[in-house]
Structure formats: C-alpha cells, structure tokens
Amino acid sequence: MVKSFEEVLKKVKSLDIKKVAVAVAQDEPVLQALMQCKKEGIAEAILVGNENEIRKIAEEIGMDLSGYEIIHEENGPKAALKAVELVSSGKADMVMKGLIDTANFLRAVLNKEIGLRAGKLMSHVGVFEIPNVDRLIFMTDAAFNMYPDLKAKIDIVNNSVAVAKAVGIECPKVAPICAVEVVNPDMPSTLDAAMLSKMNERGQIKGCIIDGPLALDNALSEEAAAHKNISGPVAGKADIMVLPNIDAANVMYKTLTYTSNSKNGGLLVGTKAPVIVTSRADSFETKVNSIALAALVASCK
Template structure:
C-alpha cells in the first residue's frame, strides 16, 4: 500500500503523462510548481493567461518557456473559462487555479456550457503524509463545503474514496469524526455518522467501510481505541477522516501543516476532471503534490 508522496509520484511517473491547464498562469509559485512537475515527469501543462507576464516570470525563475504551450488571454475571467474549456474538450486532463480569485475560478469550473459540473457535490480532499503514522491520512472536507448535510456527506465520502482508490488503497476505512464516539441526539454530527455507518453495513457504499461516530483520537490511534474499548474495522485504523464541518476540517488541516513534520496535497473532486485548488500560502511542495494527486485521479477513470 502506498504510504508516502514519493511513492505517489513514482506511481504517477509510471503512467502516461497527463496535462494540466493552468488558469491565469502568471503566478511565480504556480509556474515553479508546473515547471518542476514537468521536469519530474508528473504532468505537462498548458499555460493560459497574459503571455508577456508569463514569459517574464519564466525568465525570472529559469523556466524554459519553449517547453510549454501558452494560450494568450489577458482577461482573467476569460482565461479561467478557457482553461476549463481545454479540460472539458479533452485537450487537458485537469485544471489548476493560478493568479485568480477562487470564487471567479470556480464560476468557470461550474459554467453551464464548458464547465466540469456533474450534478454531484464537489468536495476537497487533502492527503497528509506524517512521520507518526504508517499510512496516508485523507481529510475531507477542509476547504470547500461549510456545513454539509447527510446528502452532501454521502457524496463527500464517495469522492474521497475515489481518490484513495486512485492512489492504490483498495478498501479505505472511513471515520465520520465527531466529538464523541456515541450517538447523541443533541449532536447532529453523531446522527449523520450513525446513518452513514448503517448505510455502509447495508452495502450502500462501494469499495470502502464507514464506521462512526468516532472521536478523532479513536479514529487515529489503535492504542486510544483499545483504552476506550472501542472496536470495529475503522477504530484506530482510519484512512479517511470525514469532518463534520469546515471549521473542524480547516483547523485540523492547518494544525497538521504548521505543527508537524508532514507533507500534503489536495484537490477538488466531484467534478468531471480533477481541480487543483491550492492556496497562495501553500508551499511549492504542496502544489507539486497536488498536481501529482490530480494526475493520478485523472488517470484512474
């Protein structure tokens, strides 16, 4: 089973190289990530944006711009729409946000004519490699859905399972995270968790097992699960951590990022093709890892 981003990148490199369309590509950190992604055999790119600015930044960072196709579109909104259209028409396999506001970018992703909407819930999946755990940790949703209800959580689980399958985890264990591991009618997240678990028991989820509610310590640690006498297939062995809301997910994401020696990458899924939706604060390595994740998911259809 794959347990690191180095292994993810090796798996990507063993497959046919995918192509990412970058929306408003005149952004130094994004171009650095795209440059190195191609150099390392992870993905090629089509750069959509202001031609002169792209070339200027490329010269600054030592990027051979002749290795990349550039689509000149100085208008930000039109550039985003064009990048998405390249994916929907099969000229690229995934799309990446560049120097553009997230809301504007996502409007292009959801465009009725050339967008990537599927009718299902879109959700963000963040994958972490940490020193303490001998498995990858999948966090969802930490960046997109705010207060998902049961219907959205079903799609979020299925979206994250597809990412886990693409990486090579055949039967990921999903933990709906709550503050406690018992059903409490005053805590709606525990009711959702119990219903998701029952759905899993009855075979309504394919290629995974869901069990909860589980507190975070019990989902993460076999020792904690043992001490608290919580058993089951997921307790202490969870791969996917279904967050009850965006506050919980965002805090966990940033805690892992800034207080642990970890690596991570994340993508938006539930779309017709993977979307690399990174923050300007994300490291160069995180952007590279996110492109690698998107390439794997794009190649798993």
C-alpha cells in the same frame, strides 16, 4: 498500499503523463511547481494567461518555455474559462488555479456551457503524510462544503473514496469524526455518522468500510482505541477522516499544516476532471503533491 508522497510521485511517473491547464498562469510559485512536474515526468501543462508576464517570470526562474503551449489571454475570468474549456474539450486532463481569486476560478469550473459539472456534489479532499502515522490520511471537507447534511456527506464520502482508490488504497477505511464515539441525539454529527455506517453496512455506500462515530484519537490511534475498548475495522486504522463541518476540517487542516512536519496536497473532486485549487500560502511541495494527486485521479477517469 501507498503510504507516502514519495510513493505517490513514484506511482504517477509509472503512468501515462497527464496535462494540466493552468488558469492565469503568470504566478511564480505555480510556474515553479509546473517546471518541477515536467522535469520529473509528473505532468505537462498548457499555460493560459498574460503571455508577456508568463515569459518574464519564466526568465527570472530559469524556466524553459519551449515545451509548453501558451494561450494569451489578459482577462482573468476569460483565461479561467479557457483553461476549463481545454479540459472539457479533452485537450487537457485537469485544471489548476493560478493568479486568480478562487471565486472567479470556480465560476469557470461550474460554468453551465463549458464547465466541469458532473451532476453531483463537489468537495475538497486533503491528503496528509503525518510523522509517526504509518499511512496517508485523507481529510474532507476543509474548503468547499460548509455544513453538509447527511445527503451531502454521502457524496463527500464517495468523492474521498475515489481519490483514495486512485492513490492505491483498494478498500479505504472511513471514519466520520465527531467529538465523541457514541451516538448522542443532542449531537447531530453523531447521528449522521451512525447513518453513514449503517448505509455502508447495508451496501448503500460501496467500495469502503465506514464505522462511526469515532473521536479523532480513536480513528488515528489503535492504542487510543484500545484504551477506550473501541474495536472494529476502522478504529485506529482510518484512512479517510470525514469531518462534521468546515470549521472543524479547516482548523484541523491548518493545524497539521502549520504545527507539524507533515506533507500535504489536495484537490476538488466530484467534477468531470480534477480541479487543483492551491492557496498562494501553500508551499512549493504542496503544489507539486496536489498536481500529482490530480494526475492519479485523472488516470482513473
């Protein structure tokens, strides 16, 4: 089982190289990450954006553009549409946000004519390598779905399971995270957690093991679960954390990012191809990790 981003990168390099279309590519951190990905055999890229600015930045960072296709488009939303079209037409395997706001980028992704709609819910999956945790932790949804109901959470689970399987986890253990580990009628998230677990038990949600509700400590730590006499196949062994809403997920995501020595990456799935929506605040390493994760998911399409 893949347990670190070092192993993720190693796995990507063993597969056929994938190509990412970058929307509004005149962004220095993104170009640096793409340069590293090409150097390491993680992914190649098609750069869509202002060619003059792309070449200027490339010169400043010592990036050789001879091995890249560049499509000149000065208008940001049009560049995003072109990048998405490259993926929907099969000329690229995944799409990445460059120097464009997320709203305009996602409008292109969801375009009815050339977009990447797949007829199901789109959700964000963050992947963390956390010190003293012996496995990768998949966390969802910190960026896209605000207050998902049970139906949405089923899709969110399925999307995250697909990413975990692409990384190499054959049967992911899924923990619907709540404030407590018992079903409480006054806490709707615990009811959703119990329903997800029962649906999984009855074969309505396949390809994983779901058990919940679980509090975060009982999902992460076998010792914490044992202290509370909580047993089961997921207690203390969870691979996937399904947070109850965007508030909890976003706070957890940013807390791990800024207060620990964790490594991370993330992507949007539930589309016809992986969508990489990194923030300008994300580190160079996070961007490389995100491209690598997307390449693994693209390899399973």
